[in-house]
Amino acid sequence: xxxxxxxxxxxxxxxxxxAVNDFSFEIKRGEFIGLIGPNGAGKTTVFNLISGFDKxxxxxxxxxxxxxxxxxxxxxxxxxxxxxxxxxxxxxxLTLLENISVPSQSHRGKEASKGVGIDAYAxxxxxxxxLVDKARxxxxxxxxxxxxxxxxxxxxxxxxxxxxLDEPFSGLSHEESQNLTDxxxxxxxxxxxxFMTGHVLRELMSLVPRVIAMHQGKFIIxxxxxxxxxxxxxxxxxxxxxxSFA
Amino acid sequence: xxxxxxxxxxTGFPNYxxxxxxxxxxxxxxxxxLSLLILPFLSQxxxxxxxxxxQFTLAMIFAIFAASWDLLTGISGQISFGxxxxxxxxxxxxxxxxxxxxxxxxxxxxxxxLGAVLFGLIIGIPCLRLKGPYLALGTLAxxxxxxxxxxxxxxxxxxxxxxxxxxxxxxxxxxxxEYLSLLILMIITFITIIQISKSKFGTILxxxxxxxxxxxxxGINTTRFKVYAFMLSALFAGIAGSCYALFATSVNPTxxxxxxxxxxxxxxxxLGGLTTIRGSALGAFFFVFLEYSLIIAGAELYVNLxxxxxxxxxxxxxxxxxxxxxxxxxxxxWDVLLGR
Numbered sequence: 001x002x003x004x005x006x007x008x009x010x011x012x013x014x015x016x017x018x019a020v021n022d023f024s025f026e027i028k029r030g031e032f033i034g035l036i037g038p039n040g041a042g043k044t045t046v047f048n049l050i051s052g053f054d055k056x057x058x059x060x061x062x063x064x065x066x067x068x069x070x071x072x073x074x075x076x077x078x079x080x081x082x083x084x085x086x087x088x089x090x091x092x093x094l095t096l097l098e099n100i101s102v103p104s105q106s107h108r109g110k111e112a113s114k115g116v117g118i119d120a121y122a123x124x125x126x127x128x129x130x131l132v133d134k135a136r137x138x139x140x141x142x143x144x145x146x147x148x149x150x151x152x153x154x155x156x157x158x159x160x161x162x163x164x165l166d167e168p169f170s171g172l173s174h175e176e177s178q179n180l181t182d183x184x185x186x187x188x189x190x191x192x193x194x195f196m197t198g199h200v201l202r203e204l205m206s207l208v209p210r211v212i213a214m215h216q217g218k219f220i221i222x223x224x225x226x227x228x229x230x231x232x233x234x235x236x237x238x239x240x241x242x243x244s245f246a
Numbered sequence: 247x248x249x250x251x252x253x254x255x256x257t258g259f260p261n262y263x264x265x266x267x268x269x270x271x272x273x274x275x276x277x278x279x280l281s282l283l284i285l286p287f288l289s290q291x292x293x294x295x296x297x298x299x300x301q302f303t304l305a306m307i308f309a310i311f312a313a314s315w316d317l318l319t320g321i322s323g324q325i326s327f328g329x330x331x332x333x334x335x336x337x338x339x340x341x342x343x344x345x346x347x348x349x350x351x352x353x354x355x356x357x358x359x360l361g362a363v364l365f366g367l368i369i370g371i372p373c374l375r376l377k378g379p380y381l382a383l384g385t386l387a388x389x390x391x392x393x394x395x396x397x398x399x400x401x402x403x404x405x406x407x408x409x410x411x412x413x414x415x416x417x418x419x420x421x422x423x424e425y426l427s428l429l430i431l432m433i434i435t436f437i438t439i440i441q442i443s444k445s446k447f448g449t450i451l452x453x454x455x456x457x458x459x460x461x462x463x464x465g466i467n468t469t470r471f472k473v474y475a476f477m478l479s480a481l482f483a484g485i486a487g488s489c490y491a492l493f494a495t496s497v498n499p500t501x502x503x504x505x506x507x508x509x510x511x512x513x514x515x516x517l518g519g520l521t522t523i524r525g526s527a528l529g530a531f532f533f534v535f536l537e538y539s540l541i542i543a544g545a546e547l548y549v550n551l552x553x554x555x556x557x558x559x560x561x562x563x564x565x566x567x568x569x570x571x572x573x574x575x576x577x578x579x580w581d582v583l584l585g586r
Contacts, residue, residue, distance in 0.1 A: 051463070077465035085463070091456040094449060102453040105446060106465025118446060158465045 002065075004029045004162050004193050005050070005081075010059035012045055012217075019045045021217040023059070027162070027195060032188045034204040035197040036228070037214040038237055043197040044086055046214070047166050051083045052076040064161070078107045082160035084151040086167045090139035097135040099150060100125050103157030112159035122157065129153040129183060145176030149183065156187075163187070165196040169203050181207060201229060201238075213237075270577050275524070282429055286422040295421045300493075303421070305534035306428040307489045310435045312514035312526035314482035317439050319512075320521035321448065322475035323455025325378065328385030329483055329511040331369060331392055332362035334503035336484030337491035338396070341411040351415060355488040362484025363477050370476030374469055377458075389508055396499040410498030417492045428489060432527070435482050440523050442478065451475055483511075506550065513557050519567025528569050 005027040012020040020042045027033055037043050048054035050061055052073035061069045068076050082103075091099050100122035103109050113121030126132040129149040139147060148168055155163055168184070169177050185207070188194050198204045204211060205225040213220040213228050215237035221228055228234055266272040286299055315329050340358030343349040349357070373384045396405045418424045442448050453461045454468050454475075461468050491497045514533050518525020536556075537549050545552075564571060 053459070053462075073462040074465050074467050077463065082465075083463060085460075089457050089460045091453045091460060093456055094452055098449050099453075101446060101449055102461060102466060103464035105450060108465060154460070154464055 002029055003027070004031075004064055005195070006060075006062040007046075007050065008060045008062075010046065010049060010061065011057045012042075012049055012054065013057045019217050020049065020056075023214065023217070023219050025212055025219070025222060027193060029161070029193055030191065031210065032194045032208050033196070034208040034211045034225075035195065035214065036199060036201055036204060036211055036234075037197075037220075039199055040216075041199075041214045041237075042217040043199070043214065044166055045217075047083060047164050047197065050076075051081065051164060074106070077103075077158050077160075080108065080159075080161035081164070082155035082158045082162070083164035084148075084155055084166055084168060086170065088144065088147045088151060090147060090150055090154075092140055093138060095136050095138055096126060096131055096142075096150060096153075097122055099139065100153050100157045103154050106158050108159045109157050125153050125156050128156065130179075143176075144171050145173070145179060148172065148176075148180060152183065152187075160192070162193045162195065165194065167197055167199070169198060169200075177203070201225070205229065270580070271524075271573065274573070274576065279433065286425050299421050299425055301534055301538050302531075303425045303428045304493060305531045306425075306432040307486050307493060308510065308514060308534060309432055309527040309530035310489070311483055311486035312511050312518070312530050313435060313439050313523055314479045314486065315511035316515040316518075316520060316523055316526050317442070317482065318475055318479035320515065320523075321443050321455065322451040322472065322479075323458075324472055324475055325382040326385045326479070326508070327382040327512070328369070328387070328389030328505075328508050329479075330503050330505060330507035331365055331385070331389045332480040332483035333487035333490065333507055333511075334389075334392065334396075334497075334499075335365050336362040336487035337497045337502045338406075338411070340488040341414055341491050341497040344414060345411050351417060351492065355485070355492070358488035358491070359481055359484035362480040362487060366477040366480025367473060370473045373476075374472050386505065386508065389503065389505060393499055393503040393505070396503055408499060410496060410501070412496035412498075414492060414495040414497070416495060417489065424493075431485060431489065435485065436523065436527065439482065443521075443523060447474075513553055516557065517560055517568060519569040522567060522569050525567045525569035528572070529567070532568075 003026050008024050010020055010023040011018065023046060035043050035046065045054065049056050052068070052071050052075070055070045059069070060067065063076070063079055063081050066079060068079065068081070091102065097119070101118050104113050104118045104122045109121070123132060123135065126135055129152055131146060131149055131153065134142065134146070139150060142150070152165070152168070165184070168180060172180060184194065184196070196204070196208065209224065210222070211225050211228045212222045213231065213234045215233065220233045220237070221231045267276055282302070285302065286295070289295070311329070311333060314332070315326060318324050318326050336358035339361040340354045343354035343357060344351060369385065369388050373381055376384045395401065397408050398405070399407055416424055417427050450461070450466055450471055453464070453466070454471055458468055487502065491502065494501065510533065514529035515526045516529070517532060518527065518529030533553065536552070540546060540549050540552065560568065
């Protein structure tokens with residue numbers, strides 16, 4: 001049960017704007033953690049810095065003991081850290097099966113699919129996210145909930161140990177949210193470490209045992225949903241910022 | 247694992263071929279190929295073999311060139327406005343090896359193509375940082391630089407100046423043999439590029455086209471695959487370029503490196519239909535014969551103008567090219583004829 005992700009003094013400045021300010025935290029293997037903060041708090045920036053899509057101004061990021069600060073995204077993915085995006089993205093002109101076959105051809109994906117072949121491996125991942133009956137369909141015709149599941153499927157294709165989910169519930173109907181919740185819980189039960197962002201506290205409260213809260217790029221508190229919900233600064237950040245957290 | 251897959255494909259091939267021919271596009275393609283095969287033998291007339299037939303040969307050279315562009319832009323999403331680079335460099339290398347080093351024709355042809363692959367690597371690497379229209383401009387800039395370099399009188403000792411190299415042999419003095427050689431090269435090129443497109447590797451190229459960030463996030467080294475795409479595209483463009491040098495029996499800067507050649511590739515592939523690959527052949531044949539007709543009609547001056555207008559019309563009204571709509575019309579007629 002070691003530490004799988006260690007972030008120390010992470011800082012990102014864009015000219016005069018400090019988007020992430022001296023942010024530090026640790027995640028242990030097998031945990032299920034939420035990252036909350038009002039819109040603009042810097043959650044996606046933190047994700048981008050960890051996953052290599054942006055370079056930190058200072059600070060360090062260690063994954064599974066390895067320094068990944070400033071590494072290229074595909075290299076980080078091949079160490080076992082995968083992510084989804086807030087704005088759903090897919091390979092529009094490929095079928096769902098082909099969408100999954102792409103990450104299946106990453107180094108990690110190829111390792112994981114060695115025994116069964118890429119098509120079988122990709123199929124099984126589609127099955128695990130509940131999309132196997134749409135394998136030959138392109139993403140264009142799918143509803144939003146399915147696209148979110150596809151994104152998770154693509155991340156799973158790289159056989160990750162840590163999965164970063166960026167606002168996975170945004171834009172979903174109640175039923176789709178429930179569906180997605182079941183999937184995420186199942187993935188966690190199967191041993192995946194999950195780090196998830198959201199800006200509505202209620203969604204996360206019932207799901208995660210531990211929450212990290214941030215505001216204006218800074219760390220506020222790390223604790224149980226109860227502790228975080230009752231924290232003064234968190235309350236001010238949400239209520240003061242005009243965002244409902246109810 | 248790979249060996250087993252290959253064995254399965256190999257033994258399944260005859261059945262695959264049979265079922266392919268039965269499909270509409272398969273049957274039509276076979277019909278077209280067989281017609282092209284019989285064509286040279288339809289007449290012994292000198293004008294037919296030495297002039298008319300050679301237009302088909304030229305069309306096949308450009309079909310290979312256009313298909314190479316479609317592989318890079320349509321399949322891999324890397325927009326090239328400088329494809330003349332690969333076309334020209336292969337032609338020059340081929341010409342040089344034959345004229346000055348007395349290499350056999352086919353060896354020079356292949357080395358010319360390999361030279362183009364090297365340029366694919368050289369140009370791919372710096373251009374990879376650029377995306378979309380900037381990549382297009384980058385490749386265009388490279389091709390113009392190369393054109394200037396070859397045109398410079400002061401460098402004529404190395405690059406042969408504006409006169410280039412002439413008095414090259416043809417692939418064969420018999421235009422029928424020349425035609426059939428190109429037909430075989432064209433068929434091999436198209437089968438190869440289509441198979442690349444359908445393969446797992448091709449799926450990666452398409453993913454980079456559709457969403458490069460997503461491909462990065464899927465653990466793919468997109469830079470490496472983009473270089474592969476450049477090199478593969480350059481290979482086929484180089485084969486076309488070498489063949490063209492031998493077809494025209496000479497190379498010179500404007501004729502082989504001119505920016506308009508890059509536009510021809512874009513024109514022919516887009517006309518046929520981006521990503522279809524087969525459309526490149528349709529576009530090339532259409533282009534070559536339209537030009538031929540205009541020249542015969544004495545309207546040579548208007549060739550480029552008319553092509554530009556056609557491209558604008560295609561982009562405006564049939565932005566996915568004309569291959570699919572045409573195939574659909576033919577299929578409809580075929581169905582009517584068969585009473586369906």
